[in-house]
Amino acid sequence: MSYFTEPKLEIKLGNDTLSQYDNIIAGCREIFRHKTHDYGTAWRVLRPKSLTDQIFIKAKRIKTIEEKGTQKVGDSIADEFKGIINYGIIALIQLELGEGLEENLPEAEALKLYDKKAGDTRHLMLEKNHDYGEAWRDMRDSSFTDMVMMKLMRLKQIEDNNGKTLISEGADSHYKDIINYSVFALIKWSEQKQNT
Numbered sequence: 001m002s003y004f005t006e007p008k009l010e011i012k013l014g015n016d017t018l019s020q021y022d023n024i025i026a027g028c029r030e031i032f033r034h035k036t037h038d039y040g041t042a043w044r045v046l047r048p049k050s051l052t053d054q055i056f057i058k059a060k061r062i063k064t065i066e067e068k069g070t071q072k073v074g075d076s077i078a079d080e081f082k083g084i085i086n087y088g089i090i091a092l093i094q095l096e097l098g099e100g101l102e103e104n105l106p107e108a109e110a111l112k113l114y115d116k117k118a119g120d121t122r123h124l125m126l127e128k129n130h131d132y133g134e135a136w137r138d139m140r141d142s143s144f145t146d147m148v149m150m151k152l153m154r155l156k157q158i159e160d161n162n163g164k165t166l167i168s169e170g171a172d173s174h175y176k177d178i179i180n181y182s183v184f185a186l187i188k189w190s191e192q193k194q195n196t
């Protein structure tokens with residue numbers, strides 16, 4: 001059985017992006033809340049590089065399944081995108097707080113931080129959706145995975161440069177883009193599921 005649960009998605013067809021987006025994030029937040037209850041905030045020990053690598057592992061698995069057309073482990077591609085969203089939000093929290101070593105955050109504080117970072121990422125999505133006219137709706141499914149992989153490659157280079165960039169956006173903007181591409185992939189997956 002998958003460790004991640006399906007969010008209850010009440011998605012209206014017809015480009016109702018904001019409610020679709022909010023439903024996906026609400027489902028991911030519920031997973032985060034349950035894991036925080038079970039494990040506390042053990043993720044506070046993870047350095048940004050480790051979080052980037054964890055997201056990379058999930059994205060690489062998605063790409064491998066897409067290319068092979070089969071899988072042997074139960075977690076679905078949708079489950080992996082949900083994991084990417086939550087690790088992306090955790091990475092944004094870690095960038096703000098710094099490494100916590102063994103500092104365990106109270107559940108209420110962890111959820112407040114989650115909501116803040118999810119809200120910041122949502123705001124970026126709204127701005128980009130305005131400018132790009134929801135171009136993501138015309139992307140092929142595999143392109144979402146490739147965009148996540150490209151953002152991860154950029155993050156790895158930024159991390160290898162000790163966070164310094166000459167002209168490019170910082171790590172936080174790449175994590176936000178990774179989250180948003182993953183949400184878009186889940187929206188399209190949900191719509192496809194409803195149509196079959």
